[in-house]
Amino acid sequence: MRSFSLLRWALALLTAGPALAQTPAPNAIRAVKCGRLLDVRTGRIVANGVVLVQGETILQAGANLPIPAGAEVIDLGNALVLPGLIDAHTHLLQNYRPELGGDDNNMLLTVATLSTARRALLGAAMGREDLEAGITTVRDLGNSGHNGDVALRDAIAKGEVVGPRIVASTRALAAAGGQFGQLTPAAQALVAQEYVAISGVEEARRAVRQALYDGADCIKVIVNTDPRVVSLAEMKVIVEEAHREGRPVAAHAIGDEATRIAAEAGVNSIEHAYTVPDDVLKMMAAKKIFLVPTDYPAEFYTSAFPAPASATPEQRQQYQQGAQGFAAGNNKRLARAVKAGVRIAAGSDEYYQVPGKTRGQSSLQMFRAYAAAGLSPLEIIRAATLNGAELLGLKDKIGALAPGMAADLIAVEGDPLADITALEQVRFVMKGGKVVKNELRPK
Ligand SMILES: [Zn+2]
Known part of the structure; x- marks a missing residue:
């Protein structure tokens, strides 16, 4: 059935969906930069936020973190980032x-x-x-x-x-x-x-x-x-x-x-x-x-x-x-x-x-x-x-932006701490390190 296998291989190449193709390399580091980062645990917003993501997980999140050489930078401008x-x-x-x-x-x-x-x-x-x-x-x-x-x-x-x-x-x-x-x-x-x-x-x-x-x-x-x-x-x-x-x-x-x-x-x-x-x-x-x-x-x-x-x-x-x-x-x-x-x-x-x-x-x-x-x-x-x-029994995996947690993060332009309806306008979504949506690309 060699010809069949070849055909399947060729078809797989042709039909590989974008979702699968976008899977980040396991060791690639990405830096999500944002004007404001909300720490849901303390309730504080810090300026100049950076979330470093490796593969599917968060390496580090905080203010003014140094960005490793070679990291892909996703710049969200002045948006506010919080957990998914x-x-x-x-x-x-x-x-x-x-x-x-x-x-x-x-x-x-x-x-x-x-x-x-x-x-x-x-x-x-x-x-x-x-x-x-x-x-x-x-x-x-x-x-x-x-x-x-x-x-x-x-x-x-x-x-x-x-x-x-x-x-x-x-x-x-x-x-x-x-x-x-x-x-x-x-x-x-x-x-x-x-x-x-x-x-x-x-x-x-x-x-x-x-x-x-x-x-x-x-x-x-x-x-x-x-x-x-x-x-x-x-x-x-x-x-x-x-x-x-x-x-x-x-x-x-x-x-x-x-x-x-x-x-x-x-x-x-x-x-x-x-x-x-x-x-x-x-x-x-x-x-x-x-x-x-x-x-x-x-x-x-x-x-x-x-x-x-x-x-x-x-x-x-x-x-x-x-x-x-x-x-x-x-x-x-x-x-x-x-x-x-x-x-x-x-x-x-x-x-x-x-x-x-x-x-x-x-x-x-x-x-x-x-x-x-x-x-x-x-x-x-x-x-x-x-x-x-x-x-959900997942407090070590989701719900906060901390080292080792899944890279599930979203961004909004407004201030949800002043007006909760700002969360109805989510402009950026990353789930498990994959960008699902980004309406904040620098113009
Ligand atoms: Zn129900």
């Missing part, structure tokens, strides 16, 4: 369309019409949009078909697809029916693509072991979809099995009962918690359980999910007030959580196509909600860097 952002809660393999209805309609159409392979390709597009907006790492929390998130994670890690680092959960564990509303028996067969139904502690244990076998980096549990709730005994076994292998547990929980079960079981993060009592917040602070507040400003909800064309003016007003009330309630609970000492990791929970915005651009709107709840810009940046890295 981390979205601790997203769903790359879902991109629902509001005009098709709510979650149930979209979820059914997705599982009935898109194969996992097709969804992985959708995820590649969503991941690219996240990365170009400055999100260099995501934790993908389910609704990915049968392990489509693992396939995408591995393809990105191998450089076959350009995208963010992915921490994958595989299918979420849930009570019967997952997050679907009532379905016919025939349609219920589709639920298994999205959720592993558990009932009883041994099923919970088996589901975690299956997730580990499937390649999960973390475990996602839907603690409640009213009136179905995963019990405390089941949650404890899930946490025990996951923690034995060092995998964090993310719990979708809303309301008194579910958030308390999640906190008592000792999960690593509680997602959403749109309503959560004070004693649970206290327990979360004591146990160092992160809150991932998947919040947006009211304008986000009304632009992403506009009222139907047939709505009367009164209905429109009600709709507007509903969005404002929801956002205001979320702001209050986030402020209560911060006051109680609960640590925050940023998470968008983005899975709808927002008109006129890429996936990354719409995800970053979450920062506006955090600001409205009273978080300072530095607290928000830490939620999306240091805290996210710790929650």
